[in-house]
Amino acid sequence: MTDSNGNGTLYIVGTPIGNLGDMTFRAIDTLQHADVIAAEDTRHTGKLLHHFQIQTPQMSYHAHNWRKRLPELTTLLQRGKQVALVSDAGMPGISDPGFELVEACVEADIPVVAIPGATAVVTALCVSGLPPQPFVFEGFLPTKGRDRRELINQIAIEHRTIVLYEAPHRLLTTLQDLRSQMAGDRRIAATRELTKQFEEAWRGTLDEAIAHYTDHAPKGEFTLVIAGQPSEPAQTLTKAEIEQRLLELLRSGLSRSQASRQLAQETGHSKREIYQIAVELPDV
Structure with a gap:
């Protein structure tokens, strides 16, 4: 044509x-x-x-x-x-x-x-047992460095269902990195070899997934479907609690501005209020 x-x-x-x-x-x-x-x-x-x-x-x-x-x-x-x-x-x-x-x-x-x-994105969503919409697709995570840490931090507070691709040799590292920023009971479906003879959809929590794939060597290309963070009422934190959480985020590699924005999303506190506390913290 x-x-x-x-x-x-x-x-x-x-x-x-x-x-x-x-x-x-x-x-x-x-x-x-x-x-x-x-x-x-x-x-x-x-x-x-x-x-x-x-x-x-x-x-x-x-x-x-x-x-x-x-x-x-x-x-x-x-x-x-x-x-x-x-x-x-x-x-x-x-x-x-x-x-x-x-x-x-x-x-x-x-x-x-x-x-x-x-396409593996939609196929995995359909069999995951997790809400298929709304969802966000991130493809493959950066393999290392600040970009990887920042994206995982963003995923941790994402309320939509998240879909990722991962290679078998990096699967456990990715699960452990996700667990470092998420609750261990966050639901996940790990699908592999979709449409092929050995197709599998494993479902459970992040903690259970780490245990499972520690005992069973990952094989095949994976599509991970992760439940979004449940919506919760805004938290009221003391200044000491805000400082402690900010230090955790700064140690994970975020800048003070990025850490303030993430904590504001997590708690409902004003970003300006949190940033004023952040700039007073010592370098980490």
Whole structure:
């Protein structure tokens, strides 16, 4: 399909997250009729294409080469070619390459069409047993440093259901880091290998999850669904209690302003009031 300017169309094609039976007829048809498939891993996608007898040529498009590929793909599209974008699994752009290409096409007035498919975010939400809406999706946490600490601190006070992705070798560390900022009885569903033969949805509390995965080595890619912080009446804290909690937040890596904002959200106290106390505290 070309538009009135002669541009081709970028198709965002969802592929199975495990079970090939989840491939849609529309996705197969789109991949068959595209001029080129931009794939995160051409070897991985090659197996999918072989299974469905699709012979469309591929071009690699991934996190390490997207800056080079972006002008190549937009040029093809402006010449009227049809480009299908796929990731290794699920919908491109959801914790996978894709957003930058979509953004460039939107800016260049090139049509973008989604061919919906499975995605681990929604699949995990549906089986978690936790409220599916409202929810917030954070993808993969930063692996270390201040960015990781700050995001975990924000997640700890989030009232919506939270969805995260995690690799098996980092799962226990992430559970322990979450536990450092949340109550041990916070509910969590740890789903893995969704739609595959060994699909599992483990449900319990953070404390129970840490115990379980200490005894059972994590295997497979995980999607974690975490209950939001229950809404509670505003707390009335003494100045000493505010100082103690501020020190805890400062030691976790937050700045005085960030710690004041978080404590204000936790308690209902004025951020200005808390910040005045924060600036009087010694450096930690």
